[in-house]
Amino acid sequence: MRDEKTLISKVLVLDNSSECRKQIRTFCEAQNLQALKVLEENLLSVLRSNVDLGGIMIAEDLGGKPQDGIRLGQQIHALRPELPLFLRRESVQGTNDLSEAEKATFTGVYTIDQIHTLQEVIETSIFSLVYPPQLVRGIAEMTQSSLQSQFKGLAVHIDTPYIVRDRLIFGEIFTLIPIESDWCRGYMTLQAEEAPLLTLVKANKTHIAPVEGDDFRNLNGILGEITNLIWGAFKNRYSAFKPVQAHLAQVPIVINHMHRYISFGSVNPQLCFKCTLSDADNPAMAPLVIYQRFVFNLNWSPEDFHENDQSLDNLVASGELELF
Amino acid sequence: MAQILVVDDSSTVRNEVGDFLKKNGLDVAFGVDGRDGLAKLKADPAIKLIICDVNMPNMDGLTMAEKVRGELGNAAVHIVMLTTENSPAMKERGKAAGIKGWIVKPFNGDAVLGSFKKLIGA
Numbered sequence: 058m059r060d061e062k063t064l065i066s067k068v069l070v071l072d073n074s075s076e077c078r079k080q081i082r083t084f085c086e087a088q089n090l091q092a093l094k095v096l097e098e099n100l101l102s103v104l105r106s107n108v109d110l111g112g113i114m115i116a117e118d119l120g121g122k123p124q125d126g127i128r129l130g131q132q133i134h135a136l137r138p139e140l141p142l143f144l145r146r147e148s149v150q151g152t153n154d155l156s157e158a159e160k161a162t163f164t165g166v167y168t169i170d171q172i173h174t175l176q177e178v179i180e181t182s183i184f185s186l187v188y189p190p191q192l193v194r195g196i197a198e199m200t201q202s203s204l205q206s207q208f209k210g211l212a213v214h215i216d217t218p219y220i221v222r223d224r225l226i227f228g229e230i231f232t233l234i235p236i237e238s239d240w241c242r243g244y245m246t247l248q249a250e251e252a253p254l255l256t257l258v259k260a261n262k263t264h265i266a267p268v269e270g271d272d273f274r275n276l277n278g279i280l281g282e283i284t285n286l287i288w289g290a291f292k293n294r295y296s297a298f299k300p301v302q303a304h305l306a307q308v309p310i311v312i313n314h315m316h317r318y319i320s321f322g323s324v325n326p327q328l329c330f331k332c333t334l335s336d337a338d339n340p341a342m343a344p345l346v347i348y349q350r351f352v353f354n355l356n357w358s359p360e361d362f363h364e365n366d367q368s369l370d371n372l373v374a375s376g377e378l379e380l381f
Numbered sequence: 382m383a384q385i386l387v388v389d390d391s392s393t394v395r396n397e398v399g400d401f402l403k404k405n406g407l408d409v410a411f412g413v414d415g416r417d418g419l420a421k422l423k424a425d426p427a428i429k430l431i432i433c434d435v436n437m438p439n440m441d442g443l444t445m446a447e448k449v450r451g452e453l454g455n456a457a458v459h460i461v462m463l464t465t466e467n468s469p470a471m472k473e474r475g476k477a478a479g480i481k482g483w484i485v486k487p488f489n490g491d492a493v494l495g496s497f498k499k500l501i502g503a
Contacts, residue, residue: 202487203487206486206487206488207393207487263393264393264394264396264397264400265392265393265396266396269392269396274392275392275393278391278392278393279393281391281393282391282393282394285391285436285465285486286465286486286487288465289464289465289466289467289485289486290465292465292466292467292468293465293466293467293468293485375485375486375487375489376484376485376486376487376488376489376492376493377484377485377489377492377493378461378482378483378484378492378493378496379472379482379483379484380481380482380496381472381475381476381480381481381482381483
């Protein structure tokens with residue numbers, strides 16, 4: 058379903074058995090899942106703050122009684138219904154003994170000796186969209202060069218791209234731009250915290266004067282221009298330069314500020330890149346983290362994916378003047 | 382009195398391009414969109430070169446270029462687009478409007494300074 062080498066996803070593991078956690082971790086590694094152990098008492102704060110989860114694995118006997126994990130699963134499901142939950146059962150196979158509401162809570166159930174049976178449901182619930190590896194690599198390249206052009210003397214690190222199902226908003230600055238082509242339609246978002254961006258402006262690491270950082274609109278503008286650069290590069294590389302059909306379908310985008318939650322009206326997983334910018338000469342300076350997400354909620358036809366030939370005569374290298 | 386008018390809705394780009402040109406001894410004015418760019422051009426007859434984005438609110442850069450040649454009847458000022466766009470159709474529209482050149486962002490001042498100076502006769 059996905060390129061084995063380029064995409065991962067993160068899952069929280071709520072399980073008190075160290076032996077089971079070990080087996081779960083081994084299984085996850087084989088599935089390109091990064092298993093993150095979390096204590097039950099920290100769960101709610103992790104769920105409120107963690108913006109890049111693909112799912113949660115939970116043991117039914119979490120608190121010592123069989124129903125504890127199931128009840129907690131129902132609470133998590135109510136809070137974050139977009140996250141698939143996988144229930145580890147102690148001895149009972151399947152879900153015949155569970156109520157309909159309990160069954161609906163969990164995307165998959167397993168016993169530890171049958172954990173391999175989760176493989177298929179993970180493919181369909183977490184890695185359910187095919188992302189061509191050329192696309193994933195290309196986005197990382199164009200993001201890297203766009204970031205480098207807008208910050209002076211900073212190291213840009215992009216984590217291995219991953220799949221997320223959560224819909225949480227990170228930080229205070231959020232950009233959103235439509236991505237339109239003949240094979241995909243959706244949105245790209247960039248999300249960042251204001252404080253570290255302001256620190257970089259004050260340290261004269263951007264193209265705006267340090268004093269201009271006092272106006273938050275200038276900070277918005279930095280992320281806006283990065284968005285514009287990546288959007289343009291995406292279009293130039295992956296769109297067919299054909300007019301997009303008129304009267305295309307749209308769906309409302311809903312943002313709930315109370316829950317820092319954004320819905321694009323689709324349950325599709327999102328492609329996420331975590332970009333970290335840091336100053337090697339000043340390690341004490343807080344790094345700027347930018348989350349870049351792609352949600353192809355309106356059309357996703359990877360079978361029609363194509364990359365424009367960059368060697369065409371009419372494609373001049375970025376930054377150079379093409380005289381007419 | 383400016384030699385070059387930079388028109389871009391992004392303050393980051395205006396700062397980046399403007400600072401670079403000023404450091405290299407050129408006089409620069411700014412517009413925040415196509416409509417504002419037209420007004421600035423009308424008000425300053427000394428402008429010899431417009432560096433202009435395509436995608437802007439209120440009036441896009443290609444429409445502005447067409448109005449410079451059409452409504453203003455100004456055939457003398459040079460116009461160079463600085464944009465993320467690289468579509469052949471857009472470039473053709475730009476050529477038809479008498480645009481002199483096209484730069485795909487990000488801006489690389491060192492690569493284009495010599496050409497800018499030639500265009501304004503500096």
